[in-house]
Amino acid sequence: MALPAQDERTVPAVVLEDLDRRPFEQALDAIQALVDHHGHLIVVCSRAAPSGVRQRLHTVRSLLESDRIGLFDPDLPPLALAVLARQLRQLASCDIGPGVLASAGRLLTHYLHSGAVLNSVTRLDRVPVDLKAHARSWVPGSQFGVIAHPEPQLARIGPEATLAGPDFGTWMLLAKGQLQTDWVNTALAPAWNVLGLREARLPAESATWWGTGRLVEFCTYLPDLSVLYQLVTSVRQSVCPGCGIDVIGDRCVFCHATLPVHESHIPTG
Structure with missing residues (x-):
């Protein structure tokens, strides 16, 4: 899902x-045209997308024999992935090289807190669920607050329900599915001291990722381009030994070369 522009x-x-x-030829031509026009292409793909999508991406990249196509599929819920993709689009307007921009995706995931309110956790396999929570899923009217990233959390929603959130100022994005609840707006957002709240449509992959279409998905993030830019440019850059572009971190997203350990300066989570 492509979110509306932040600015x-x-x-x-x-x-x-x-x-x-x-x-296949049409897909191949479309991606080749993008690479020819822009120079480099960073493809952000959800792990909840159909397997055929990911297979085709890898096949196209292999046939084109291009180190200018980076495939990035972090293990994030769909809404958080959409937020991350928009942050990379924000940074793409700055004087940041393609290798650094692609590497920035891994860095920025550490500043996202993402989860959902679910009516049932019986089909949830992305977050550990104990037998008690499974049993409570069968109780009519039960709802659960779940955090998938950065650390798994699960709580049955009630007067005492709490979920640990970010300890820095963020905005929150909310996407409503087929579940009626105001808990995120009235309880979670105030508890997390979010600076603002916006709504978006629910990503197509959300029901698959969370195991139910009866949900409300949410994600907190840093919206300010100047903050994102400072985070990324404050990390030491290194030259990729595989394709020769500047990168941050310990792995090149384009050619997958691994940098020496002593040159890694961002979390690798």
């Missing part, structure tokens, strides 16, 4: 729709 500088997203269903 007038945010680079537009290119959505590769129906990538696994369109003719």
Whole structure:
């Protein structure tokens, strides 16, 4: 899902729709055209996307024999992934090279807190669920607050329900599915001292990721481009030994080369 631009500088997203269903030659030509036009392409893909999408992405990249296509699929819920993609679009408007921009995705995941309110956890396999919580899922009217990132948490929603959140100022994005609840607005957001709250439509992969369509998904994030830029540019850059571009961290997203351990300066989570 491509979120609306955060500001007038945010680079537009290119959505590769129906990538696994369109003719292969058409998909190949579309991606080749993007690389030819922009120089480098960072593809942000959800792990909840159909397996055929990811297989096609890898096949296209292999056939094009291109180190200018970076495939990035962090283990984030769909809404958080959409937020991260927009942050990379914000940074793409700055004087940041493609290798640093692609590497920034791993850094910025550490500043996201993402979860959902669910009516049932019986089909939730992304977060550890004990037998008691499974049993409570069968009680009519039960709802659960779940954090998937950065650390798994689960609590049955009630007067005493709490979930640990960020210890720095963030905004919150909310996406409502088929569940009626105001708990995020009235309880969680105030408890987390969020600076503002916005709404978006629910990503197509959310029901698959969370195991139910009866949910409200949420994610806290840093919206300010100047803060994002400072975070990324404060990390020491190194030259990738594989493709020669500047990167941050211990691995190049484009050619997958590993940098020496002593040159890694961002969390690798």
